[in-house]
Amino acid sequence: MSNGVVANGGPAPTHTASQRYLSTRGSDSGLSFEDVVLKGLASDGGLYIPEEIPAAPEWESWKDLSFVDLAFNVLSLYISPSEIPADDLKDIICRSYSTFRSDQVTPLIPLQDNLYLLELFHGPTFAFKDVALQFLGNLFEYFLVRRNEGKTGRDRYHLTVVGATSGDTGSAAIYGLRGKKDVSVFMLHPKGRVSPIQELQMTTVLDANVHNLAVTGNFDNCQDIVKALFADPDINSTHKLGAVNSINWARILAQTVYYFHSYFSLARQHPGAFQIGDKVRFAVPSGNFGDILAGYFAHRMGLPVDRLVIATNENDILDRFWKTGRYEKQSAYGSAAEGGLEADGVKAHEDGVKETLSPAMDILVSSNFERLLWFLAYEFASSAGMDDEWNKKQASQEVARWLSHLKNKGGFGPVYKDVLEAARRSFESERVSDQETLDAIRAMYKDVGYVLDPHTAVGVEAAKRSAARSAGDGVPGVPIISLSTAHPAKFAGAVTLALQDEDGFEFDSKVLPPEFVGLDRKEKRVRDVANDWMAVRDLVKDEVEEELKGQR
Numbered sequence: 001m002s003n004g005v006v007a008n009g010g011p012a013p014t015h016t017a018s019q020r021y022l023s024t025r026g027s028d029s030g031l032s033f034e035d036v037v038l039k040g041l042a043s044d045g046g047l048y049i050p051e052e053i054p055a056a057p058e059w060e061s062w063k064d065l066s067f068v069d070l071a072f073n074v075l076s077l078y079i080s081p082s083e084i085p086a087d088d089l090k091d092i093i094c095r096s097y098s099t100f101r102s103d104q105v106t107p108l109i110p111l112q113d114n115l116y117l118l119e120l121f122h123g124p125t126f127a128f129k130d131v132a133l134q135f136l137g138n139l140f141e142y143f144l145v146r147r148n149e150g151k152t153g154r155d156r157y158h159l160t161v162v163g164a165t166s167g168d169t170g171s172a173a174i175y176g177l178r179g180k181k182d183v184s185v186f187m188l189h190p191k192g193r194v195s196p197i198q199e200l201q202m203t204t205v206l207d208a209n210v211h212n213l214a215v216t217g218n219f220d221n222c223q224d225i226v227k228a229l230f231a232d233p234d235i236n237s238t239h240k241l242g243a244v245n246s247i248n249w250a251r252i253l254a255q256t257v258y259y260f261h262s263y264f265s266l267a268r269q270h271p272g273a274f275q276i277g278d279k280v281r282f283a284v285p286s287g288n289f290g291d292i293l294a295g296y297f298a299h300r301m302g303l304p305v306d307r308l309v310i311a312t313n314e315n316d317i318l319d320r321f322w323k324t325g326r327y328e329k330q331s332a333y334g335s336a337a338e339g340g341l342e343a344d345g346v347k348a349h350e351d352g353v354k355e356t357l358s359p360a361m362d363i364l365v366s367s368n369f370e371r372l373l374w375f376l377a378y379e380f381a382s383s384a385g386m387d388d389e390w391n392k393k394q395a396s397q398e399v400a401r402w403l404s405h406l407k408n409k410g411g412f413g414p415v416y417k418d419v420l421e422a423a424r425r426s427f428e429s430e431r432v433s434d435q436e437t438l439d440a441i442r443a444m445y446k447d448v449g450y451v452l453d454p455h456t457a458v459g460v461e462a463a464k465r466s467a468a469r470s471a472g473d474g475v476p477g478v479p480i481i482s483l484s485t486a487h488p489a490k491f492a493g494a495v496t497l498a499l500q501d502e503d504g505f506e507f508d509s510k511v512l513p514p515e516f517v518g519l520d521r522k523e524k525r526v527r528d529v530a531n532d533w534m535a536v537r538d539l540v541k542d543e544v545e546e547e548l549k550g551q552r
């Protein structure tokens, strides 16, 4: 296909056909939006990407649109009316954002100087995941109602969602899917390694279709179990597995909207001073690389992005890649885990993951990085002057090779110089320690009275360093939008640690929203499971069977 593409050139947009999708590892191509949303992960283990990135035509004219209308325009570039009629898509979008507490959905807050905070936590579970998962929950429901029309009993398409969470995806997915017909949800979290509020948000949801599994292990173990289930042809075909993690393309797509929205908010806040067409920088607290990848897509669609600043905590595989061109689970230049140390008081597990104050980013391997790698490899292949099919094939082969090295040897790289240079043209990266996170929370509270959550603080610290670097290079003045990915009340421990000695600070009155009060007195449901994908597979099968018996 065809229309309005920036990735590979092509004619002007007409947007009558949906984008087609391919797997980053090359085995699948030509899939529809509905196929990739329901399948989640490709059968070769790859992630789905659009075959082309559409240019947003006349995006400048979207400046005064509401969030919902803007979302409709952005999503329509990827979903044609032949796949979801326009009125239905509008209805799905409206319902998804009617659950948010802010009428702007994702408001932009001026913090200081040229620094702005994009508050993404006004959805039901107080984290940025709601923006995509409210939409994805309604999208699943829409496709299932359509597929199951006139069908009864075992003929109905029943989706078995399996997801891994370090805390936020879990509750957002559960709130997006609880009580929905024809869907069961299994969320795996690392036992004891999510914050108390996050755990309560998940385990106090008692709907029959919601199943919380506490895995003895870390987040990467949970993610590996999910990927092993998707790779198992048996359960995948008998149980029609679905994904809610950012491996699901719909997650990334929905998140591109707030990059556009915040850009326009900035223009509206500064008429005259900030013109449409001026560049901005985005700083993004990063773990699985989904949120910042959405920014990359917005940029490729035409949004004037100067740089995307990756902000990692001490689990810094991304930062190390941007500095060295190597993507390795263990740091070659020494980590607390290798030395068995407790650097800066950070607990390092034998598995290499460090337990930090920003636990949602305690990730060894960032799954969405694979999608960026494909585009970088594609750009590199395109310089050889061959046809587009060849370029795509080359990119997929390269990605498959890199990912196989990651799996079998624990890493790959250094990548080709051109690939790293292309990565550095769009992105820069920063690593922020726990101590620096606490300092950032404290400084922002002292300076402007704003309470940052620890993940957001990692982003803000990175944003400030990025601004300082630009000023040093003689190019000051680019506004920076730092993404605020969670409400501070979700991470009481870190926030209290940072602010307990500040005059007048009191967590319950200053930070805690009424929605969290009394959560710990509610009934909970959760099952402990070993770090063993086959045990999880058997449990999922049994539980789905029970659920279906109860319904039919």
Ligand SMILES: Cc1ncc(COP(=O)(O)O)c(C=O)c1O
Residues within 6 Å of the ligand: 127, 128, 167, 168, 169, 246, 285, 286, 287, 288, 289, 290, 291, 292, 360, 361, 455, 456, 485, 486
């Ligand atoms: C609060 C918070 N901030 C940042 C991140 C990192 O986002 P991503 O995994 O999309 O890079 C997460 C988890 O995904 C999160 O829950």
Ligand SMILES: N[C@@H](CCOP(=O)(O)O)C(=O)O
Residues within 6 Å of the ligand: 164, 165, 166, 167, 168, 169, 170, 244, 245, 246, 247, 287, 288, 290, 360, 361
């Ligand atoms: N930080 C995440 C980890 C899963 O990331 P996802 O964006 O791929 O779902 C979480 O909160 O669960």
